[in-house]
Amino acid sequence: MNMNKTKVLIIICKLFFLTYSNNLYSNDKHEKLLNLLESNYPAEFFFKQASKDSLQEGWMIIGGKGKARIEFSPPDNTLIVANGKWIIFHDPELDRTTYLPLKSGVLKALLDPDSFQNKKNFVVEQTTEGEKIIFTVEFNIEEQKQKVFIYFNEKNLTLLGWKIIESPDKEINVKVFEIKKAKKAQLLKEGIFDFTEQMRKTGTAYYGPYKREVAKIENNGKLN
Numbered sequence: 115m116n117m118n119k120t121k122v123l124i125i126i127c128k129l130f131f132l133t134y135s136n137n138l139y140s141n142d143k144h145e146k147l148l149n150l151l152e153s154n155y156p157a158e159f160f161f162k163q164a165s166k167d168s169l170q171e172g173w174m175i176i177g178g179k180g181k182a183r184i185e186f187s188p189p190d191n192t193l194i195v196a197n198g199k200w201i202i203f204h205d206p207e208l209d210r211t212t213y214l215p216l217k218s219g220v221l222k223a224l225l226d227p228d229s230f231q232n233k234k235n236f237v238v239e240q241t242t243e244g245e246k247i248i249f250t251v252e253f254n255i256e257e258q259k260q261k262v263f264i265y266f267n268e269k270n271l272t273l274l275g276w277k278i279i280e281s282p283d284k285e286i287n288v289k290v291f292e293i294k295k296a297k298k299a300q301l302l303k304e305g306i307f308d309f310t311e312q313m314r315k316t317g318t319a320y321y322g323p324y325k326r327e328v329a330k331i332e333n334n335g336k337l338n
Contacts, residue, residue, distance in 0.1 A: 143238045146240065156177050156301060157273070159273075159293035160291055160292045161291065170190060172187060173324070191207060195308060201214040236251055236252060237251070238250070251264065275288045
């Protein structure tokens with residue numbers, strides 16, 4: 115699993131957390147960020163993600179309360195689903211599924227309001243650049259700092275994307291190039307925020323707009 119792919123979902127978890135928690139330390143900048151996020155979500159959008167050594171495109175739907183689905187454009191068949199309790203990574207070629215609890219490590223800090231009652235855990239700043247409103251959120255979790263820039267269009271207040279800076283030479287840029295409100299019927303589709311054994315067996319795990327063919331690798335890619 116290319117760990118850069120997980121960064122899309124991790125930043126979305128941060129946005130979930132900032133949006134749906136009512137117990138956080140608040141100031142005018144923080145409240146404005148919350149309002150802008152709430153005006154965009156629940157959402158369906160297409161994105162491009164670029165880092166130093168990779169470029170990916172994909173589709174995402176966000177349902178709130180820790181629920182999301184990410185599907186990358188072919189030939190990348192990786193599937194990422196958050197069902198409120200777990201983040202699920204599925205590699206269909208290797209027929210390999212990995213579960214990461216939402217309530218452990220950094221993700222616990224991001225999704226558990228009690229972890230952010232101390233205002234020292236994050237700082238929100240706001241600037242304007244051209245037609246962009248830029249919020250800078252600096253997290254301090256378990257003595258690890260991470261800075262996230264979140265961009266909005268100043269005119270229509272839609273989410274434009276974000277940038278994660280983990281170190282001076284390591285950053286990930288995500289550009290949202292088409293976003294709209296998720297329809298209630300989409301959010302209620304059976305299994306859209308889950309990954310089941312039936313989906314795995316039948317190859318019916320995808321809900322996004324891409325047509326794809328998946329060829330499984332024999333023996334899960336292991337040498338005999």
